[in-house]
Amino acid sequence: MEILVFLVPLALMLGGAGLVAFLWSLKSGQYDDLDGAAWRAIADDDPPPQEAPAKR
Amino acid sequence: MQVTRDFSHYVRAAGAGHQHIDLAVEGVHCAGCMAKIERGLSAIPDVTLARVNLTDRRVALEWKEGTLDPARFIDRLEELGYKAYPYETESAEATEVAESRFLLRCLGVAAFAAMNVMMLSIPVWSGNVSDMLPEQRDFFHWLSALIALPAAAYAGQPFFRSAWRALSNKTTNMDVPISIGVCLALGMSVVETVNHAEHAYFDAAIMLLTFLLVGRFLDQNMRRRTRAVAGNLAALKAETAAKFVGPDEITQVPVAAIHPGDIVLLRPGERCAVDGTVIEGRSEIDQSLITGETLYVTAEHGTPVYAGSMNISGTLRVRVSAASEATLLAEIARLLDNALAARSRYMRLADRASRLYAPVVHATALITVLGWVIAGASWHDAIVTGVAVLIITCPCALGLAIPTVQTVTSGAMFKSGVLLNSGDAIERLAEADHVIFDKTGTLTLPDLDVTNAADIPTNMFELAGRLALSSHHPVAAAVAQAAVAKSPIVGAVEEAGQGVRAVVDGVEIRLGRPSFCGAEALVVGADLDPEASIVAFSKDAEKFILSVRQGLRPDAQAVIAALKDRGIGVEILSGDRAPAVIAAAQALGIAEWRAGVTPADKIARIEELKRRGAKVLMVGDGMNDAPSLAAAHVSMSPISAAHLSQATADLVFLGRPLAPVVAAIDSARKALRLMRQNLWLAIGYNVLAVPVAISGVVTPLIAAAAMSGSSMLVMLNSLRARSASREIV
Numbered sequence: 130m131e132i133l134v135f136l137v138p139l140a141l142m143l144g145g146a147g148l149v150a151f152l153w154s155l156k157s158g159q160y161d162d163l164d165g166a167a168w169r170a171i172a173d174d175d176p177p178p179q180e181a182p183a184k185r
Numbered sequence: 186m187q188v189t190r191d192f193s194h195y196v197r198a199a200g201a202g203h204q205h206i207d208l209a210v211e212g213v214h215c216a217g218c219m220a221k222i223e224r225g226l227s228a229i230p231d232v233t234l235a236r237v238n239l240t241d242r243r244v245a246l247e248w249k250e251g252t253l254d255p256a257r258f259i260d261r262l263e264e265l266g267y268k269a270y271p272y273e274t275e276s277a278e279a280t281e282v283a284e285s286r287f288l289l290r291c292l293g294v295a296a297f298a299a300m301n302v303m304m305l306s307i308p309v310w311s312g313n314v315s316d317m318l319p320e321q322r323d324f325f326h327w328l329s330a331l332i333a334l335p336a337a338a339y340a341g342q343p344f345f346r347s348a349w350r351a352l353s354n355k356t357t358n359m360d361v362p363i364s365i366g367v368c369l370a371l372g373m374s375v376v377e378t379v380n381h382a383e384h385a386y387f388d389a390a391i392m393l394l395t396f397l398l399v400g401r402f403l404d405q406n407m408r409r410r411t412r413a414v415a416g417n418l419a420a421l422k423a424e425t426a427a428k429f430v431g432p433d434e435i436t437q438v439p440v441a442a443i444h445p446g447d448i449v450l451l452r453p454g455e456r457c458a459v460d461g462t463v464i465e466g467r468s469e470i471d472q473s474l475i476t477g478e479t480l481y482v483t484a485e486h487g488t489p490v491y492a493g494s495m496n497i498s499g500t501l502r503v504r505v506s507a508a509s510e511a512t513l514l515a516e517i518a519r520l521l522d523n524a525l526a527a528r529s530r531y532m533r534l535a536d537r538a539s540r541l542y543a544p545v546v547h548a549t550a551l552i553t554v555l556g557w558v559i560a561g562a563s564w565h566d567a568i569v570t571g572v573a574v575l576i577i578t579c580p581c582a583l584g585l586a587i588p589t590v591q592t593v594t595s596g597a598m599f600k601s602g603v604l605l606n607s608g609d610a611i612e613r614l615a616e617a618d619h620v621i622f623d624k625t626g627t628l629t630l631p632d633l634d635v636t637n638a639a640d641i642p643t644n645m646f647e648l649a650g651r652l653a654l655s656s657h658h659p660v661a662a663a664v665a666q667a668a669v670a671k672s673p674i675v676g677a678v679e680e681a682g683q684g685v686r687a688v689v690d691g692v693e694i695r696l697g698r699p700s701f702c703g704a705e706a707l708v709v710g711a712d713l714d715p716e717a718s719i720v721a722f723s724k725d726a727e728k729f730i731l732s733v734r735q736g737l738r739p740d741a742q743a744v745i746a747a748l749k750d751r752g753i754g755v756e757i758l759s760g761d762r763a764p765a766v767i768a769a770a771q772a773l774g775i776a777e778w779r780a781g782v783t784p785a786d787k788i789a790r791i792e793e794l795k796r797r798g799a800k801v802l803m804v805g806d807g808m809n810d811a812p813s814l815a816a817a818h819v820s821m822s823p824i825s826a827a828h829l830s831q832a833t834a835d836l837v838f839l840g841r842p843l844a845p846v847v848a849a850i851d852s853a854r855k856a857l858r859l860m861r862q863n864l865w866l867a868i869g870y871n872v873l874a875v876p877v878a879i880s881g882v883v884t885p886l887i888a889a890a891a892m893s894g895s896s897m898l899v900m901l902n903s904l905r906a907r908s909a910s911r912e913i914v
Contacts, residue, residue: 130321140304144300148297152290152293155286160289162238163240164239164240165240168216168239169216171216
């Protein structure tokens with residue numbers, strides 16, 4: 130059962146990493162436009178380079 | 186005089202030498218629109234950011250400072266086929282957005298903690314029935330505490346704060362039993378962990394928070410979305426005024442940038458966007474949005490004009506005054522304040538339920554503790570059982586029962602064109618059993634229409650419509666619109682206060698007052714609508730008269746019939762004169778009506794109905810309706826309503842039909858039924874679970890399964906509210 134000493138912190142670190150990632154994505158505005166995000170996934174995003182919409 | 190547009194009021198600095206503006210855009214609804222707009226705007230040199238937000242229907246734009254005029258973006262969007270206007274975030278909306286983000290953060294933290302605590306709880310549950318060592322169990326419990334305690338302290342904030350607010354006001358709400366349940370569950374679990382006990386309830390407490398936060402977030406998100414759409418609609422009305430910046434130079438500026446003392450120009454056919462006094466010019470103005478009166482009022486030097494009035498015939502110069510200086514508005518504001526103060530705070534269903542629920546549950550827990558002590562159990566065991574009762578009865582399903590239905594219903598209403606201003610409006614609307622309609626602008630459409638178009642030969646009507654394009658007079662505009670005229674007649678001459686004339690194929694045609702067209706004879710003999718404005722059209726010797734008036738909303742009759750079918754009383758209270766009101770009442774089959782009523786009379790009538798026990802739904806649009814909207818049990822106004830009325834109404838409906846009124850009542854009634862069902866489901870769950878808890882055989886596994894099961898059931902039942910708005914009239 131000594132393996133728990135490694136496995137438990139590892140599991141918690143992975144969970145914590147997920148939480149940090151979520152909080153970061155929230156802060157950077159990725160949840161501000163969920164409807165738009167759904168469409169952007171299938172949008173045609175190869176305009177000529179000089180016309181490329183500025184990305185945040 | 187040169188007219189320029191000035192949007193500098195909406196532009197803000199975005200740092201690093203860039204400027205930012207937000208535009209509300211109409212008609213964006215798919216990926217194609219987004220790509221088209223973003224590419225179209227990015228193609229303008231010096232634009233550094235063009236990003237569409239499809240949820241809020243807005244575009245955020247940034248460009249290098251001083252290189253571009255924001256008016257150019259609006260023109261560009263117009264070329265692309267979208268109507269756009271600068272948008273200014275109101276503080277109310279900013280608060281909603283911040284609140285929504287905070288709830289999402291809390292939900293993220295709670296969900297993370299719930300998953301990890303569950304990961305530690307499952308080994309304990311399976312270990313308890315097999316070969317887990319007590320030291321290992323303690324280790325897992327301590328780890329759970331390490332995760333659950335800080336997470337609950339953070340994610341529980343929305344509930345703790347609300348419970349604290351309620352307690353310090355010496356009332357109670359649903360958040361009080363929730364907070365007590367969560368705190369006790371966590372506290373007891375820590376004590377049990379210290380005592381090396383078998384059971385700890387960290388998972389139950391944190392899962393409870395997660396479920397409740399889901400409901401709370403969905404509710405908040407819906408509210409935020411409604412507010413964003415309402416904000417866009419307000420922005421797209423593009424209320425501007427022509428402000429004098431020099432003796433002969435005017436600039437079209439947004440209303441927000443106009444200050445008392447400024448002088449604005451009001452041209453014929455324009456709606457006044459500010460309050461003020463006429464200092465030059467002479468005209469007739471239509472004040473129906475303010476007083477309900479459809480006859481025009483003469484305006485000359487010294488006449489006060491109010492925001493919302495329409496200028497009919499001549500050009501006016503208006504000196505802007507502060508809103509409070511206008512006497513009529515001050516009177517309305519006073520009545521409105523009184524009505525708001527007298528509005529008895531409505532007891533929401535959720536609060537009523539929790540008021541009954543909390544004492545019963547807490548008493549049951551206490552009796553359980555005492556009962557076990559009397560039966561000979563130790564104080565420790567008795568208290569553990571008592572706390573288990575509180576955990577199992579913690580109103581998870583009860584806390585979700587109402588917000589989830591509200592969220593689904595407001596979503597359904599949103600789709601059928603009704604925006605909710607206040608959360609408890611659904612419950613109050615469901616109870617309404619008497620509807621009072623205002624006439625002007627509510628039962629009738631706000632704009633004018635030609636009523637006898639069928640009596641006139643089509644080619645003549647078309648010609649009249651084309652001629653009407655050369656005039657700014659609202660009646661002419663109505664003729665032009667009714668005739669679907671596109672190409673104006675070259676060389677048309679407008680004679681102020683008389684009409685328009687032009688020569689076509691060597692024949693003179695005229696449109697205007699009957700005397701202007703030599704058609705008095707037709708008017709004298711004819712049986713005419715007393716409410717309509719009569720204009721004449723003549724082509725040489727052929728003469729016709731056109732009757733122009735505000736028409737009833739197309740489906741008004743069907744809506745009134747539908748309301749009566751549902752057993753709802755209907756009446757009209759209008760500030761307009763009796764003949765106009767009688768005509769509308771007869772056309773719609775409404776027996777009860779009152780004409781020429783003042784705002785104070787309207788309130789008196791509502792109070793009278795209240796005393797008889799009726800729950801009144803007031804539907805009105807005018808400034809004069811605002812106090813009665815506040816005084817009624819629940820209120821609605823059309824999107825074309827005066828600002829004050831729209832802000833006061835509980836619900837706002839979009840578009841020309843009146844059908845949303847019935848659709849909203851139907852959805853609200855269905856929603857109330859579902860809320861009650863959900864409450865019974867939650868109570869039924871408690872009836873089953875409480876005896877188990879009292880007998881002291883509850884384990885954390887049973888608690889977790891029972892609580893999530895009942896929450897799921899309630900959420901699924903709430904989804905049935907989605908179909909509520911499909912059948913309209």
